[in-house]
Amino acid sequence: MSETQEYVPNVIKAEEMDPKFKYEISKLPGAEKIMLCFQCGTCTADCPISRFSDLYRPRKIARMVQFGLKDRLLSDNALWLCSTCFTCVDHCPQNVEIAGIVRVLRNLTIKERGVMPLVFKELASNLLKTGYVYEIPESRHKKRIEQGLPQLPKPNLEDVAKIFEVTGSSKILENVKTFEKVKS
């Protein structure tokens, strides 16, 4: 560090902490046991993503939820690096479902901050259009006949649209902003 630079410690300010946040989160399915986390760090140690990322740390996410650092959590794109392998869930000595907490935080980020990775918006839009999350080209359907495979089952797009509507997903996706990539 050069002498001209002033050292600024990474301080958490009291007003950043929302004491109710951990209680709100613990009511959501998958995050019920957040209060049981005693910060042993097994999740981070065994996480295959953390080994290759400087930013994704499940233990830190759990602590930040306990501290109520909602703004920091919901503006942290590293949340999108969890690959849902569930190693953390299987290895946690307190049976905290870390991957479930990450999913709850992703859902909350989209709902409250209106921002999500582009790829998931594209998958959702394909699903609404075709019933499948990838748009299967006509050539594929023709090839199936040549290969002696049965026709693909037809989607029921009315039902899919209705499910998006009644679960509040259409509204969530309406004005959502997107970003493309997340840093390692």
Add this chain to the structure above:
Amino acid sequence: MPEPKYLLFLGCVIPYRLSSYEISARKILDKLGVELVEMPEFNCCGFPMDPINHDLMLTLAARNLCLAEKQNLNILTLCNGCFGILNETNKMLKEDKKLREKVNGYLKEIGMEFKGTIEVKHLVHVLVEDVGFEKIKNAVKKPLTNLRVTQHTGCHIVRPKKLIEKDDPENPTFLKTLIRLTGAECLDYMDEAECCGNPIIGVNETIPFQMAKEKFDHIIAVGAQALITVCPFCHMMYDLNQPRIEKAFNMKIGIPVLHYPQLLGLAMGFPPEELALNELRVKPTELLSQIQG
């Protein structure tokens, strides 16, 4: 015992990119006496929507479960992701009355109701639990002796353990045993239960590529001739992306990645062209000449 009969849940990735998996799975299941019924209707299992909205995922999954309940058939999936989500939703809705009421509230809007009368299984579970090792062993006509392969079971048919309770997630043995029935040697390698990384490839390529590179290092180190998978996502990571991983790390990998039904199909005596082996990105040319030679 009556022949096992399942509703085949194909998912999205297989018809989009990997008919080779579907073609070979249909071939071997037919020969092993597993009857497949086509889904009357379909929507995505829900897995890719879980990060957006958990209720959306649950309801999409539950709709597929309801379709199976109406036919009174258990579901067979070829994809780990589809199995993981359909099985998780099925178990949670069966066990959690409050959650079931909530999801049934959504389903009412499309005239459906989850009752909890069926089971969900992955191909591997059907082969192990319904067909059985004895029957598979007897179906092997051309044992693949002298072939040395490795396996990648993937995550969502073993983890989280409490929702599946079949194979051991720390040391999965189902696929290894199934491979050994073909006469091939199944080699152990370091960190074999580790994730392929594919679920995050849409937001970050660097990490999954590093994970895959490390896996290939370990596979090459034990001298394997091929990698065997049972999930389209894992397969895409190791086969379709293999040339890009080679380029990114300036290395030669050259490990063919076969769907398990292709390996078993060869051992059962199907000609390679009937198992869509030509559709693989990394061509198993040497492996095939060794088998046929």
